[in-house]
Amino acid sequence: MRRRYRCGSAAAALLMTVSTAAVAGCELAVNAGNPGANGSANCAPGGTLVAATAQPPIPARVLAQGAANFFWVRAVYEPLLTVNPLNVTEIKPVLATEYRIAADDRSVTLKLRNNVTFHSGRPFTSADVVFTIKQALTPTSPSDVKAILSGWQVEPNGDHEVTIRSKTPLSAVLGSTLDLTPIVDSRTYAGVENGSQLVGTGPFKVDSYQAGAQMVLTRNPNYWQPGQPVFDRIENVAIPDSTAQLSALRSGRAQLSFGLTTQDAQTITRGNRQYEIFRTGGTVYPLVLETRNGVFADKTTRQAVGYALDRGRINQQVFGGLGRTTGLYWADGTPDYPADLENRYGYDVKKARQMIQQAGATGAAVPITIINNPVLQAEYQIIANNLTEVGLKPSLVALAAPDYQQRVANGTAGNFLSFRGQNGTAAFMVQTNADLRLQGAHRQFASPQYTDLVNQVIQAGGGKAGAAALKNLTEYMLDEAFMHVLVQAPGVAVRSTALQNATMGLGGLRPHETCLGR
């Protein structure tokens, strides 16, 4: 039941300002949210989900993965297939009803749903699949999976079937690639770039978009799946300041929040039955070393850094113990995961110091570039302590995003800390991940042997050959030590415990059945 205050009530006494008179006698704004949300198992249809993200929505990046679009984009734009980000082998059809991979693993036929329409009312057909993949391949497209899509030929077989032919094995990359390529509407795609026309097939339609601030979605009454969605409305608001995000949660304004550090998320969820941590997907945090010149041109010094790093401390202090410290780039559960290569570099200060001395690198300067981000800053503090302990002289180069991203892309960042999504199998990662891929990579290392081993992983396509190829590549990466994986940690969001059936795809929240228990 909503409280009402009359003139001369407590508000006037508390604030002691003339202005309070205007407030008193009126309904309080703090009581105007979702009434009665309490986390019970019963989900009532309707209501509004307020989801806060640190970055504002960026419609121009619909065809890419990104935290900015995490809570709205899959509500509007749907892929053919979706992948469980916590288990990348778990694939579910969305706009496709089924997919059949050929025996040679070089082609796949996808049957498309025939009862799907865009928000404009236009029926979805195979021509939209062809159009979407063409758009993802334009030079200015931000698509993360261009390297894979560029090797595909997409042919429509009638209105509701497409065949994809690939030069490389498909089964290991199909789910992730299609999940990260949601279907866009050819008639309105020109308006996606500035957010003026955002038309998809999803359970929610864009009601309003305020650039840099918020995206408001309303229920799509003609959604192809009966009974979905449950919410009437989603408000994705940008709240860059972590204190303000916490305040939005505590005040009950937001039920979902993404962009807090793990410590902040644990602060609000620990011992609090109102909120809980919501894992959004895997992220890998590597330290990439400059191997072309400087102290890390010597492999021994690079390996010494592997022994110098206290990954356990980073995991505990920066990621609240939620991560894993295997030292491997691949997500646990990836097919052919080389478990026997885990923890190749254990924390051994004595050994690291000896190796640094043998390499004649004692006292060498080690600048480390980071983007201004509290997680990477916290990581750096521990790394700097570790490297100092073994005789190196680390220094911090903290940069704003435009500078950091330019330097990293141009290969002028030197040693740097970064973080990347673990969006698929090893074969998918080595083609799309900026630290691993062969073309346009951000890492500071290249060798014919690395190229050869990566190509073997891509071509193997699973089975015994795939396992062997991945093991060989992993061994080589660990031996060359051109980057050290510090931690694999889940993406951390905070959600109200009243929020139920919140599921994630690689592209973000799939709010089809998400609801508030009342």
Place this chain on the structure above:
Amino acid sequence: MTRYLLRRTPSILLVLFATSVIAFLLPRLVPGDPAAVVAGPDAPPETIAAIRTQLGLDKPLITQYFDWIGGLFTGDLGQSLQFRRPVAELIGARVGSTVQLALLAGLFLVIFGIGLGILAGSARSRWARTLVEGTNTGFLAAPPFLVGLLLILVFGVIVRLLPTSGEISVLDNPNFGFQYLLLPALALALPMSAGVARLVQTSMLAVRQEDFVDLAVAKGVPPLRISIRHVLRNSLGPAVVALGIRFGDLLAGAVVIEAIFARNGLGQLAVAGAQGNDYPVMQVLIVGAVFVAVIAQLLTEISLSALDPRVRLG
């Protein structure tokens, strides 16, 4: 006054021209490529290069400057690099939020600044003066973000009385809009009001020593009338100057307060523009801020001349 304004026009235009050049060059001196932000964290160099061309960032600087200035004269403030929307639209969507906040904070600044100043400058009893001066000192020492956080803690968490996150326009819903404005406006105004109050207090105490006040007392003028008509009026000059200067501070303070209270005003746009090297947004906001400061300065001088006949415009 018309003559005064006409005489000031050339210098105002010169200031605005110089500001336009600085506002254009300054963001470009910051290292980094806005195209890299648009392309995303995993983009290869080829994608970044293609986006640079698409955004027109590969054109010579002088061409970019004249394109922008030419646009300003036709009402086109340019396109945001990040959001691909007209800068005028981005500003238009936020200016209401910031103006509402600045106006209410300005009102509180006047009420609390001059009110506390009068109390401190008039209070006869020792305890009353100590109380007022203590309050003043407390506000002087507390930055707006701290006051904001305390207000959130008290009125948003301990006693859930007022909203602490988000906004509703006063024009759309006066009741809710006002409630959403109260805490941010207080957080912005209270610390600043202490400086104004201190000026009013000092000035009032000095004016009380003047001969004309003694004459008024000797003539038997009631104390309240002396305080209001003779002391306060002659003490407001420094406060008006301080209020004019503080108006610029209100806009600057709004950056922090908007962040804490999750309001989407011009401050947040400026932060987003600076973080993404969004040159067109930054350029317009810098020139706009200088323009507002110039207008505030003009209004201060006009108010001062109205309050004090010894001060003449020109």
